[in-house]
Amino acid sequence: MSLKHIISLSFNVSKGLRPRLHQTALPQVRMMSSVFKEFEKAKERLNSLSEDPGNEAKLKIYALFKQSTVGKVATDRPGMMDFVGRAKWDAWNALxxxxxxxxxxxxIALIDKLAGSITETSDAQAEPGKYKYIESTVTDGLRVIKFNRPAKKNAFLKESYDEVVAALKEAADDPATVVTVTTGAGDFYSSGNDLSNFTAIKGDIKEIAKESGVLLNRFVSAFIDFPKPLVAVVNGPAIGVSVTVMGLYDAVYASDRATFHTPFSNLGQSPEGCSSYTFPRIxxxxxxxxxxxxxxKxxxxxxxxxGLVTEVLPADTFQQEVMARLQKHAQLPVKSLVYSKALxxxxxxxxxxxxxDRECDRLVERWTSDDCVNAIMKFFAAKSKM
Structure with missing residues (x-):
């Protein structure tokens, strides 16, 4: 790439894993120091990344690139509804x-770190399978649905919601599945909704909010209607929707390193997953x-x-103890379990x-509100400073 151009990263990750690059004119500069040469090499390494590094990293990349090539921000902050523009401006201004x-x-240091992180996880992600963001396996009556984005703390993209719904339906319809478990890959159970779902918005925000409300409604309904025993095996921190739906589970086993956090008002939002009903009752x-x-938290x-968690077990033996217990449960008569749960x-x-329905309607309103927009932008600005 010529020194006359700069990189401006798109936040629309739905069209592919690699960040898209746009070019705008930059005044001629002469910077031939050893640091600048490494900086040029780092730009090339960015183009070679095999997967999207995530919006938090892309904000830092954008801000550092602009500061490196232009200097301190000198433009006005974009308008309220320009989510991406405001997040990028805030990240740059924070420098x-x-x-x-x-x-x-x-x-240079950030690109080196990202390149190393992606190399470490590429082998696991390269395995072909039915789902892209989760794994679903069944052995001797025990089905395990694993949230499988460990590099992103198992945060849910829009596609993740659909995949979980499909996996639950598969488990419900499969006569070989007796007990179904959800758990997380790596150190996190799930960090909940991936906030890149907000920064990827293109088009009429109100219509997109309605579509997102329908998606969330369908996701939560899959838990409400699931007919067989459903167990959460919480191997690490759980945040947002991954916590709120736990009131719809039949048992929740947690590692002693797990935490449970629903920071809705911090983000200008409101409860979901039927937690406004189940949590007060529990x-x-x-x-x-x-x-x-x-x-x-x-x-x-x-x-x-x-009462949100059934039992806490030591982290060092957590998976072995829980899975051994659940394997025994999976040998019980499935119809007896289904009928007992129904009762x-x-x-x-x-x-x-x-x-x-009420929770999703309220969230549709929240997602288009000024306080929600400001809270999300504040979140990204804070992340860019870390």
Missing amino acids: GDMTQEEAQKAY MGPGKAAEMLLFNK LTAQEAERV TRDLETKILHEVN
Whole structure:
């Protein structure tokens, strides 16, 4: 790439894994230091990345590139509805008076880190399978649905929601599946909704919010209607929707390193996953309010005390102990389990669907509100400074 051009990263990751590059004119400069030569090499390594590094990293890349080649930001902040423009401007502006050479060094270090991280995870991600963002396997009656984006803390993209719905339907329809488990790859259970779903918005935001509400409604409904025993094996931190749907599970086993966090008001949003109904019933109105209104993060032990978690087990032996237990459960008669679950759950099914509808309607309104937009932009700006 010529020195007369700069990289401007697109946040629309739905069209492919590699960041798209756009070119705009840059005044002629003469920077032939050893740092600048490494900076040029780093730009080429960026183009060779085999997968999208994620919006948080792309914000840092964009900001450091602009600071390296242009210097301190001198333009006005984009308007309220330009989500991507505001996030990029905030990330660049956050670099303040960093010199161009300092920015180049930081850019080189970041690209080196990203290239190494992607190389480490490429082998696992290269395995062909039915799903792209989850794994679903069944052995001797026990089906394991694994959220499989460890480099992104198992955050849910729009496609992830559809894949989980499809995997639950597959488990429900499969006569060989007796007990179904959800768990996470790597150190996280799931960090919930991937906020790149917000920055990838193109078109009428209100229509896109409605479509997202329909998607979320369908996702939560798959848990409400799941007829067989459903168990969460929470191997690490769980955030957002991955926590709220736990009120619809039949058991939740947690590693003693797990945490549970629903930071809705921090992000200008509101509860989902039927948690506005299930959490007060499980843990009482006061404890539910601490989580759903005031963003309290629970340890595994605290979550067990309030009834959200069935049992906490030591991290070192967590997977072995839980899976051995669930393998025994998977040998029980499936019809007996299905009928018993129906007796304990069916009376509330209609209520849960009504709650799900109300929650999704409220979220559609929240996603287009000024306070939600500002909170999301604040989140990305804070991430870009880290």
